[in-house]
């Protein structure tokens with residue numbers, strides 16, 4: 001579904017991605033792991049069209065999308081739950097959700113306001129609260145709900161569990177399991193090997209702007225040396 005090939009990208013004169021390559025098959029859950037500052041978020045920005053590539057290609061369903069503006073890539077069905085959530089603090093929960101609503105690919109059972117509220121009942125209780133009146137967990141649910149309202153075929157979550165209490169994380173993991181069951185393709189950027197291993201199919205470890213390790217979950221769990229080398233802090 002998604003192929004990222006030899007992507008190079010910079011912020012001004014400082015290069016961050018040096019030949020980033022990975023792929024995601026339809027229905028898969030894939031992680032990008034790695035320590036802080038290694039280029040995971042920059043990789044996501046490159047996929048979303050938020051950063052001009054110096055080299056390399058991004059393909060979605062076989063078609064080159066690198067070079068397209070972000071709104072075109074979003075219309076093709078790539079949804080994002082960005083690092084830091086970025087919900088609109090001055091809009092209500094309902095407004096945050098409705099402003100994202102789109103079904104450009106004409107999916108048969110689209111995500112709607114009611115479906116998102118059924119999925120996250122807590123958002124239903126907070127529908128008329130402002131984005132700035134929500135707890136961290138509720139904000140994260142809203143960020144996921146908002147991305148679902150775009151009816152993505154590929155959903156990217158960047159550090160979705162960051163700063164959340166364990167009980168809230170469990171609640172959100174349970175929802176992500178439900179999304180996986182629907183066949184939605186997911187990319188998770190995260191650092192928590194334990195929770196990711198129980199959920200994802202394959203993993204890529206990013207270091208200094210390139211993939212230095214890849215493998216499925218059993219391989220990740222058995223390769224303690226690589227986990228220590230690339231992921232321990």
Ligand SMILES: Nc1ncnc2c1ncn2[C@@H]1O[C@H](COP(=O)(O)OP(=O)(O)OP(=O)(O)O)[C@@H](O)[C@H]1O
Nearest residue numbers: 011014016034035036037038039040041042043083
């Ligand atoms: N907007 C920016 N302008 C300049 N440099 C940036 C910008 N965003 C990120 N960087 C730098 O690019 C490098 C990669 O950052 P990136 O956010 O992609 O890493 P990451 O692996 O996602 O880490 P984290 O988990 O901390 O978000 C870092 O050195 C960072 O300081």
